[in-house]
Amino acid sequence: MRSDDWYKGKDRDSYIHRAWMRRGLPNNAFDGRPHIAIANTASDLAPCNSHLNEVMEYVKNGVWEAGGVPLNMPAVSLGETQMRPTAMLWRNMSAMATEELIRANPIDGVVLLGGCDKTIPALLMAAASVDLPAIVVPGGPMLTGTYKGKALGCGTDVWKFSEELRAGKMSEEDFLKSEQSMIRSRGHCNTMGTASTMGCVAESLGMTIPGVAGTPAPDSRLLQTAQETGRLIVQMVKDDRKPSDVMTKGSFINTIVALAGIGGSTNAVVHLLAIAGRLGIKLTLDDFDKIGSKVPLLANLQPAGTHLMEDFFRAGGLLALLKELKDLLDPTAITVTGKPLVSYLDDAQIFDETVISKRNKPLQDSAGIAVLKGNLAPLGAVIKPAAASKELLKHKGKALVFDSIEDFHARIDDPNLDVDKDSVLVLRGCGPKGYPGMPEVANMPMPQKLLSQGVRDMVRICDGRMSGTAYGTVILHVAPEAAAFGPLSLIQTGDVISLDVEKRTLNVELTDEELNSRKPSQKMIDALAKPDRGWQKMYVEHVNQADTGADLDFLVGSSGSQVLRESH
Template sequence: MTHDPTSLRSHRWFGPDDVRSFGHRSRLKGMGFDDVDYQDRPVVAILNTWSELNTCHSHFRNRADEVRRGILQSGGFPVEVPVMSLGEMMMKPTTMLYRNLLAMEVEEVLRCHPIDSAVLMGGCDKTVPAMLMGAISADIPSIFLPAGPMLKGRFKNETLGSGSDTWKYWDERMAGNLCEHSWKCIENGIARSAGTCMTMGTASTMASVAEAMGFTLSGAACTPAVFADHSRLAVATGRRAVEMAWDKFTPSSFLTPSSLDNALTAALAIGGSTNAIVHLIAIAGRLGFELTLDRFDELSRITPVIGDIRPSGRYLMEDFYNAGGVPALLSRLTDLLDTQCKTVSGVTLGEQIANAEVIDDEVIRPRENPVSPAGGTCLLRGNLAPQGCVIKSLAADPKLLIHRGRAVVFDDYPAMKAGIHDPDLDVDANSVLILRGAGPLGAPGFPEWGMLPIPKKLLVQGVRDMVRLSDARMSGTSYGTCVLHISPESSAGGPLALVQNGDEIEINIPERTIHWHVDDAEITRRRSELKLPDVVPARGYGRLYAKHVTQADKGCDFDFLTGRSPGAEPGIY
């Protein structure tokens, strides 16, 4: 195929014989580049989220060089552009506060530079949706390279999964069953390499979502970060980015509502993180599509959970990779997918998974032997959550899926942290723990506080799960009977703001309901006395965020960023 260099977007910067283009070319020369480096070649940006405060991306210095090698192999001109790194483990109160900031940065970086296509290097939780959202809005050819999961953790003869086993062993330590030496050994062995959490947390869920949506090369989602396969994946991704630049293969040319359904089906089938719901709604909004919680629940009712992966199952991401990964899992769900959807590989999803093979039926279950026949994650509605809330029912104690108990309320995280282990706390195993002030506005940023700790006095009694409600999210590595994303949140005046200690709360997961047993007259009286906190900061990004973020059921994107981008190119004078 003959390529026309004048059709490249970057030609507007470097091609014309005018003073502006002279300036652009001369500055490249000042960096040591020669005409042969860039002339008549696609400019491929490597958007790198490497940071020494982000464990998940600590191998990205090397991977960027490997992406560069692939771009050069295919005749492109690679340029590395650093963008904000969202490292879940180090940023407070939460990386979710900055998801939209990174999305804006990706969009503007792609739009304002002479870029023909981009490799998006991300992995840690909010980095994935942020980069996809920004690339979709810029609508420049883009391909995602996931960071990949870390190696399995180890403690004595136990295989450790990051996050999930942290909570598990912390409970045992609080209950007096784990000594300081063992706790230190777990700390030293739970994260043994670069890469994202090796459980099916938000990072691996969103990588799987990206692959099912068609945004990655086949098998990219679960290739472990430190495997040689991941280096080869990086090179191949660079090569494909060059081809996408010539083909003008933009996100709008392959993403459809069916692509989103495929992504959501994959997230459900792997027992993925509840956070995927919020992110997919935001991604859909950038495309100009409406993805509702009701659509999520429709698919949840018919999608079997066949990925037996922690925290909902038994195995870890390395096992999932060895079993065949996302392509193998999708090959068992073809009747639930639109296999005609295009992917960045240049083929349809059906073609991409045509030769996939399940290697281990224990990790990727046959349809007749699922982890759960359907409904691994459920939508609940009721007078406490009129706009909906969610629960990962697969990770909950089955005995608590229908439960009624009295509320024990904490107004915010500091109050919860100070009071949860108070010996005088009026709580028992049947209580319903409630945390408010933890939503998009209240925290701020919608942090992962939804897996409220079990009170110590109950831990020593042997209690390991109880019903917990909040307007927060929870980590994809978390588990337990945790009702999340209650919308509208308490800081926006949602009913959760009116709940008092002792109120009866009832959840019924099979019926998809949540009910607050307080009569309408009493609710009206309480609302008349309610004083909402001032959650709008005085300045900066926090002020922008508070004034424009939407609620959980709308994806928590900024209201001025939803809908398709006008796509206007920057002027060149």
């Protein structure tokens, strides 16, 4: 055991290590038993993860049962709905802190408890860097809430209701009353937003016990799986099965297929690129288009469809969906059990074809993330066709440019704003460096004057992100971002922008000479983040662009589990 290096021996150092840990541990805790950390992101300020302390207790039971020693290890928790300016600003910090805690402590393996959007990606990045045996227990989605007899999609209906309120189609009383019904139980968003997507991603990567993704947070089967996970991680330590054994290029291929089939969040793209970067796996934006763009959409889930995660789990879940796509999967990619992911598909079954479609009756024939390139996005931008308006997937219109989020809020509802339904809304200064942290603002609200005319979607372009629960014809993750002085920093209101998703192009109708003759918008430069201390300063100075995962440049790659030995 790796932990033996701390606990074995009769010298002063091993004495100290053992003595300080004898606070209820049995005498044989130091006799070569695997010590298992439980990286626990439970926090009252991350409400979607607040139930993970209970999940942890069941993991502990399983670890004890299998002969290991379980140890709670609180990890930096990121509450998506609570943190300002954006939880994404701290994904890399959470990953770095968890990585160092895993490496520094006398542990042999780690169970990763996450739920809310950034916690599972951060934990996977950390585990990939240290490469000790690791396994994920996703916290699971909340149960379906209802208002006036209709199901509420957490996140997605917030966006819809807020637009209806601004359009005068929904009363303020109804808007505020719906708030009390939106969050029915413990767990994360019940749409196929980023949290649900990353739970499915963890499973398709092979990093969970197969079949757990999408288990509702209040479902007793989540606790049962947590206990099974505790038993399994002890065996993984004995077998020395590590993240690098499980998360191979084949696993990422399977995950891109799964991402398309479930209509998953665009945020998964930056997270998967970052995780692959920690493992030294060559994964690019083009892989998402090449592998996933022709995969059919089979999950009828909000925001791309109508149902919610409780329905998805009831209908057969991820394994049932992947069974329909089995021929597209890499058969060699294994899971934490040591068996291939595809070996778990034979017994999977679709129980409700209104929620999970058969391959021969897809919701959409080609639904994967589309990667756009052109003189507006030389390094790429992404769009989720499954959540877009079909009539806008090929579009030409005049740009209406906003130089910051503040600029957008100040002008978007101006009744004199020069905008029509064919305009292209452009919001810049919201990329990894610019805001900083790449906030979820790309799905800009419609101008109020157009809402009153019935307009509910327009082409929107941004170097930031959007919530996985959001919808619309939104082009995001534009790279290089405006703060890195990419072409987006040079666009002016009135420039004609041309979008063709089928051809994968995004261009402004200007010659190279015309673009190069311009200087970046001074108004945008003045609005950019300029932190002078702490994490934000480090982040802005070292964060990579979205097309490679927005990790910090000095964190790319793995550093292993070795640590210097101290001497007391």
